[in-house]
Amino acid sequence: xxxxxxxxxxxxxxxxxxxxxxxxxxxxxxxxxxxxxxxxxxxxxxxxxxxxxxxxxxxxxxxxxxxxxxxxxxxxxxxxxxxxxxxxxxxxxxxxxxxxxxxxxxxxxxxx
Amino acid sequence: xxxxxxxxxxxxxxxxxxxxxxxxxxxxxxxxxxxxxxxxxxxxxxxxxxxxxxxxxxxxxxxxxxxxxxxxxxxxxxxxxxxxxxxxxxxxxxxxxxxxxxxxxxxxxxxxx
Numbered sequence: 738x739x740x741x742x743x744x745x746x747x748x749x750x751x752x753x754x755x756x757x758x759x760x761x762x763x764x765x766x767x768x769x770x771x772x773x774x775x776x777x778x779x780x781x782x783x784x785x786x787x788x789x790x791x792x793x794x795x796x797x798x799x800x801x802x803x804x805x806x807x808x809x810x811x812x813x814x815x816x817x818x819x820x821x822x823x824x825x826x827x828x829x830x831x832x833x834x835x836x837x838x839x840x841x842x843x844x845x846x847x848x849x
Numbered sequence: 850x851x852x853x854x855x856x857x858x859x860x861x862x863x864x865x866x867x868x869x870x871x872x873x874x875x876x877x878x879x880x881x882x883x884x885x886x887x888x889x890x891x892x893x894x895x896x897x898x899x900x901x902x903x904x905x906x907x908x909x910x911x912x913x914x915x916x917x918x919x920x921x922x923x924x925x926x927x928x929x930x931x932x933x934x935x936x937x938x939x940x941x942x943x944x945x946x947x948x949x950x951x952x953x954x955x956x957x958x959x960x961x962x
Contacts, residue, residue: 741892770950779855779938779952780893793949827892834948837883840892 741841743828749847750818756846758813762830763839768792769811770838771803772827780827786811787834815846823848851876853941855953862960868926870956872939875920879941881948884913884924887936887955896937897924929960 742761750756762769768787772780782795786805805811809830815822825845829838854873862868872882881900885893899906899913899922906913912925926933936957942950 772952777955779954782949782951785949795949829892829950831948835944836881836948837895837898838893838950840885840894842890842892 741828741830741839743826743841743844745844746842747845747847749849752818752820752848754818755814755816756818758815758826758828758844758846760811760813760828760830760841762809762811762828766830766832766839767809768831768834769805769809770829770831770834771811771813772829773797774825774827774843776824783813785834792834818848820848822846851951853939853951853953855939855956857956858954859957860959862929862958864929864931864960864962866929866960868924868929868933868958868960870924870937870939870958871921872923872941872953873919873921874941876941876943877920878943878945879951880944881942882913882915882922883940883942883950884911885938885940885952887938893938926958929958931960931962934958934960 770785771783774780784794789805800816825843827843828841883898884896886896887893910927915922939953942948
């Protein structure tokens, strides 16, 4: 039973560029949440997708956007990258958003 | 009000000892309190969780104690092992609005052999 799959695992981008991160949820899960984890800190909630719509959003600027597809997979897009966007981006899936999450191993984004 | 405060930041315990990590929250709308374990290079993994209608939950060597009136909860790891060395996050979520989960800042646990 595949868990949460994220791609790519590592990424280096230049300031001002745009990036797209991808996530396939655990089989049977329909809700995808995205988190940003800076080094040595706890995950910070970016947004959550359910039924192809953004259901909740954390305190992140509009440069962060997302999408959920009919097969429940999801993308996180970040425009106009800043050095401060360098972090581990985690995707977590769940069923209806309830209960505990299953996390992927994340995408390590470095902005130079 | 959305914060979850976690302490200590780091913890060193001897093998066989008890590791205790504490968390506090403000928002009484939180109704689900999970703990996650994260190893370097991996995403967090759900360890154990509790709802506010019970005061304690035990799974193997891991126990959550929950004090609703004090708005505090803690993780106890009994008979701590070197393999338990990891970062532990407490979290809180509310069923209204889709179970958005707020995480604490984490505790780095090192168990000395």
